[in-house]
Every structure is written in C-alpha cells, then in structure tokens.
Amino acid sequence: MVDEPCRAFGRLPDESRTLNALEASDEILIGRIAGGDRLAMQALYARHHVKVFRFVLRLVRNEASAQDLISEVFLDVWRQANRFEGRSAVSTWILAIARFKALSSVRRRKEAELDEEQAEAIEDDADTPEIALQKKDTGEVLRRCLAKLSPDHREIIDLVYYHEKSVEEVAEIVAIPENTVKTRMFYARKKLAELLKEAGVERGWL
Amino acid sequence: MTPNERQELETLLPWHAAGTLGPVDAARVEAALASDQELARHFAIVREEMAETIHLNEALGSPSPRARDRLLAAIDAGPARSPRTPFGAGIARLFAGLTPQAVAWSAAIAALVIVLQAGVIATMLTGERAGQRRATFETASVPEVTPLPRVSAPAPAPASRGSVTAAVPTSASGAASHVLVRFAPDASIADITRFLETNKASVVDGPKPGGLYRLRVNAGGKDELASVVATMQASKIVGFVAPE
Numbered sequence: 381m382v383d384e385p386c387r388a389f390g391r392l393p394d395e396s397r398t399l400n401a402l403e404a405s406d407e408i409l410i411g412r413i414a415g416g417d418r419l420a421m422q423a424l425y426a427r428h429h430v431k432v433f434r435f436v437l438r439l440v441r442n443e444a445s446a447q448d449l450i451s452e453v454f455l456d457v458w459r460q461a462n463r464f465e466g467r468s469a470v471s472t473w474i475l476a477i478a479r480f481k482a483l484s485s486v487r488r489r490k491e492a493e494l495d496e497e498q499a500e501a502i503e504d505d506a507d508t509p510e511i512a513l514q515k516k517d518t519g520e521v522l523r524r525c526l527a528k529l530s531p532d533h534r535e536i537i538d539l540v541y542y543h544e545k546s547v548e549e550v551a552e553i554v555a556i557p558e559n560t561v562k563t564r565m566f567y568a569r570k571k572l573a574e575l576l577k578e579a580g581v582e583r584g585w586l
Numbered sequence: 587m588t589p590n591e592r593q594e595l596e597t598l599l600p601w602h603a604a605g606t607l608g609p610v611d612a613a614r615v616e617a618a619l620a621s622d623q624e625l626a627r628h629f630a631i632v633r634e635e636m637a638e639t640i641h642l643n644e645a646l647g648s649p650s651p652r653a654r655d656r657l658l659a660a661i662d663a664g665p666a667r668s669p670r671t672p673f674g675a676g677i678a679r680l681f682a683g684l685t686p687q688a689v690a691w692s693a694a695i696a697a698l699v700i701v702l703q704a705g706v707i708a709t710m711l712t713g714e715r716a717g718q719r720r721a722t723f724e725t726a727s728v729p730e731v732t733p734l735p736r737v738s739a740p741a742p743a744p745a746s747r748g749s750v751t752a753a754v755p756t757s758a759s760g761a762a763s764h765v766l767v768r769f770a771p772d773a774s775i776a777d778i779t780r781f782l783e784t785n786k787a788s789v790v791d792g793p794k795p796g797g798l799y800r801l802r803v804n805a806g807g808k809d810e811l812a813s814v815v816a817t818m819q820a821s822k823i824v825g826f827v828a829p830e
Binding site: 418419421422423425426429430433434437438446447448450451454455458459519522523526527537538540541542544545546547549562563565566569572583 | 597598600601603604605606607608631632634635636637638639640641642643646648649650652653654656657658660661662664774775776779
C-alpha cells in the first residue's frame, strides 16, 4: 500500500501522483478536486461511477438517460467540491446529487413517453414471477417483484440493501425525516411481500 | 420486550442485515435475535431480500466509457481553477515567516496566557461554589459497546467504501488469483482505470519495491491465469507482469 496517502499533492513525480490518487480517501480526493485536480476527479469517478450509474438507472429506467446523467452528476461534483463540508460520506453526497438530477430528468419527460420507454427499457425476456415460480426459481421471482415496486419503494430498498446506507444517510439523500425512512422501508417491504404472495410465494410475513 | 419494542426492532432488521446500524441498536437487535425465533426467521427473509436486491443491481451493468469521456471533455472545457489553499498550509506559511526566536517567544507567551486563564477560571468556579453545599461531580461517560461485525449477505457483496477497484466478478470456478504488475511511467489514471476494467482486476497492494502492484484477477486455474497474464502483457501501459 502507499505509505502516505496524504502526502502533499503536487510535489511528487507523475507516477506517484497517479498511485496516490488511487489510494487516497474520498474526502482527500474531494479536497484535491476542490483545488482543481483533474487526476483526483478521475480517481473519484473510477471509484463510484458504477454504483451511481446503477442508482440513476433504477430511478430513470432508461439507459441512455442514465449514461447522460452520470456525466452531469460528476460534473456537479467537480464544480461543487469546494462546498462539500464533510458532514456526510462523500458517496452519500454524490447519491443525493444523482437523485436530484435523476428526478429532474424524469419530471422533464412526458408521462406517456416515460411509460413507453419503461416498457422498452425494463421489460426483457425474463420470466414473469408466475412462470419463474413454476420453475422453482424463487430468487428470480423475488427480483421480478423488486422490479415491480413503485419508484419510491424501489429507491429506498436499493439505498438500504445495495448502497448500504444508514437511516441517517437515506434521510439525507431522499430529504425526508429519519422516522419516515423507517416507515417507508417497512411499507416497501410489505408491498414486496404482497407482490410475492400474488406470485404464489408465501413467506409468512406481511 | 413490549410489542412496540419488538416492532421497532423489526423495523431495524434491514439496516442490521446491511451492517449500517449504530453499535447500540445493533447490540439490541442481536440480543433480540438470539431470544426470539420468529424475529430470527424474519431476519432470514430480510437477508434473502438483500441478496436479491444486490443481485438485481449488479446485473444492471456499467456505464460506457463515453460517459467518462464526456465528463472529462466538459471539465477541460470549463475554466481552470486556482488550487485552493488548505487551512493548515496557511498556518504553516505564517510560522515559516517568523524567526526561531520569535516562534519561541510566541510559544512562551501563549503558555503564560493559558496558565493565567486557567487560574482565573478556577478562581471563579471556587467562588461560585463557596456558599453552596458540597456537590458531587462525575465525568460524563458512555457505556462501552463492542461494535458488531458486519453481517455479510450471501450474495456477492458490493465494493467496500474507499476501495479502488474495477468490478471483479467471480469466475465460473469462483476463484481469484493475483499478479504483479508494473505500470509504464507515462500511464495515466484513465489508462490504469481502463486497464483494470478491461482485465476485471483490482489493486490490492502496492507499490512494492520496484514499483510493483499486486492485482487481484478473476482466474481460477493455471491456464486461465496464464491467459490473463498474456492479455496484460499486450497492454502498452504495462512494463512488467507476472503471476504471483
């Protein structure tokens, strides 16, 4: 490992700079980005772009839009890095930016157009929950039911389970009180249980 | 345990599964899970949901390199920013401008001021309590709680916070190997990132003596590893590569 990831940036040979950027913490990278360091920006992008892309894609449900938005999100990170106060994790801050961008994008699109695109983007050749159940693939049934949840429910489940965000962090990203985070997660899971029941999977929890 | 307490703990199960509860709440949930079979069964359901949510998200793929290129082009097109001066650097500069004698005198005066200030505060506190009955005084303390280990999901875990890696999916054989690599001196971060993504590798250690980096690669057997090494050798940004 690099012994001193915090060594003064700019005084090192190019190779060391590259590798220091790879090893530095998110907070250190944001500090460097605030100072105009493009290399740090690339390191931060490399570290987070996949998860942010997936988060955005689950919200906008359109791959082309998600591809565009990912650049916009990180461009905002570049521009606003000097405003980052360190009160939350960098990944939480980035996800909050991503969410704002994604929802703005969704609002801009017409409802009908969205429905049509959703059908094209999301529907695939995978089995319906019922057919998957006949094949005894309950994991597939669960995933299909997860995909059927409303955007609000899908979002909170993704943030808690996939992005590993705490109650406080979800509250910050979604801009809702912490108690609402807990109740929304509860109702999202309840809805999921209902969908599973409709598909024939009885889990004994509702 | 009251029904309300139980319901509250039930609400916290998803965060317990993800390992994002604070130590106090995590300890409460753990204790309840140990004594409540129904809650433990519910927790198993939560973990199943978590595993499938991760599976679903991992299947979404990655953004194309065009997104990164667009970002870099937009950054390059924007105005250049002057490096921000960190707070610590300002202080360092201030002291650098003083002679050693001036620094020594300043430190002595600062110490004297602190001692005087402490004396004044102590006098004030003693005076305030003079006519009062003797009161007990305790330091505030927080009960020590040993943080619980994170509960790992049965599905592939997402990349940990702070790790620098391209996604490394598990191979069909489920095994991973390591190689030692030295990058060319002119390799940029973009080149290295692309290289890691292309070869489904991640940096796990380095630099070692000779500028070597240890990479984790998705190769189960010797033949698979040899193939990965051969692919890496063909890269222009690699000066040296060998299986570990």
